[in-house]
Amino acid sequence: MRVIRLIYGWIDERFATTPLLEKNVTKKMVPRTLSWAGCFGGLAFFTFLVQVFTGMLLLMYYKPHPEAAWDSVTFIKSNVTMGWLVQRIHAVAANLMIALVLMHMARIAYYKIYRKPRELHWVSGVCLLLFTTIMAFTGYLLPWTQLSYWGAKVGTEIPSAIPIVGQDIVEWVRRGKAISGETLGFFFSLHIWILPAVMSAFMGLHFVMIRRTGISKPL
Amino acid sequence: MSHEHPHHHDHGHEHDASGEPVSGARRRFCQVCIGSATAITVGTVVYPIVAFLKLPLRLGDAKPVEIPLDRLSPGQAYYADFQGQQVIVVMTEAGPRVFDAACTHLGCNVVWDTAHSNFHCPCHGAVFSGEGKVVSGPVSSPLREIPFEIKNGVLVIA
Structure with a gap:
């Protein structure tokens, strides 16, 4: 503890971190009437961080190729120490994240917190819901099981209902007429780089806006 | 949350709400409880990560x-x-x-x-x-x- 305090003191002396921490964390005032339901947004962000860290670990062994994907996931689950746990946490936390995002949004909708001046918080939040579901959908294909293959087939079929351009969209998403190695590569890049980067930007915006307007005070 | 009152600092030692001197045993007990709970929590997170980074079994x-x-x-x-x-x-x-x-x-x-x-x-x-x-x-x-x-x-x- 003494060592930690010494190191903290050294940093604090140079960067004045204490007033910053007090203002934003330790002495930050929140509405007295704020209930535990106000935690869902933060918890959703926490599950996002869990996904980022477990995802990094899985990426050490995962191979995005139709002939290797299933074997590599099996390798993680049976040969890597604690691999089964990390893989399960990644899959379960994905479901949990969607549940938490929906609960967060249900509360915002119920208390009409989306009204002025927080309209853009809601808009960015809806975008984040969309990104979260695409994350779940693309991640579902990666283990390359029967379930994920047919899940992706049915899911990518949805845009075909759009008149005229529907079939083109389906083919664009699948990178071809059928689910193939190209689809796997595309979903993989979306899942591990493109979407996390876009989501981080939207989350940053979401958090900065909530700091500017303050959280809604219940009556 | 600590509610500090100025008269606590007037005496050489701390008192609880009823004016009894605080022995420090309860505080130490709480510190040990919170400390061990934190250590267990951190351990359950760190252990699987470190284990994951070990060389895997190659059949x-x-x-x-x-x-x-x-x-x-x-x-x-x-x-x-x-x-x-x-x-x-x-x-x-x-x-x-x-x-x-x-x-x-x-x-x-x-x-x-x-x-x-x-x-x-x-x-x-x-x-x-x-x-x-x-x-x-x-x-x-x-x-x-x-x-x-x-x-x-x-x-x-x-």
Whole structure:
């Protein structure tokens, strides 16, 4: 503890971190009437961080190729120490994240917190819901099981209902007429780089806006 | 949350709400409880991550190399993978011999030169005889020999 305090003191002396921490964390005032339901947004962000860290670990062994994907996931689950746990946490936390995002949004909708001046918080939040579901959908294909293959087939079929351009969209998403190695590569890049980067930007915006307007005070 | 009152600081020691002096035993008890709960929580997160980073079990590693003797012909070499390293089986006049393919100079894999019946290293030109002895090049020690057994006409490296 003494060592930690010494190191903290050294940093604090140079960067004045204490007033910053007090203002934003330790002495930050929140509405007295704020209930535990106000935690869902933060918890959703926490599950996002869990996904980022477990995802990094899985990426050490995962191979995005139709002939290797299933074997590599099996390798993680049976040969890597604690691999089964990390893989399960990644899959379960994905479901949990969607549940938490929906609960967060249900509360915002119920208390009409989306009204002025927080309209853009809601808009960015809806975008984040969309990104979260695409994350779940693309991640579902990666283990390359029967379930994920047919899940992706049915899911990518949805845009075909759009008149005229529907079939083109389906083919664009699948990178071809059928689910193939190209689809796997595309979903993989979306899942591990493109979407996390876009989501981080939207989350940053979401958090900065909530700091500017303050959280809604219940009556 | 601590509700500090100025009169606490007037005395030499702390008092609780009813004015009794605080012994510090309760505080220490709470500190130990919170500290152990934190340690357990951090441990359950850190342990799986550290364990995950360990070298994974590779089921192929323990497999012995088995080569039927009738597949080996005099003066020819047979390359095989044994525990992740290349080994070379050579049929000499005195029978089969097994060598670690790693050159004793800097570890490149040597290749069998059938025309000259010797080993040649592609990196710095070291040459070893069919018995693994140094012939020329920047090396001083012979190729490492690997023990093997012959069971029912099959050469086994285990």
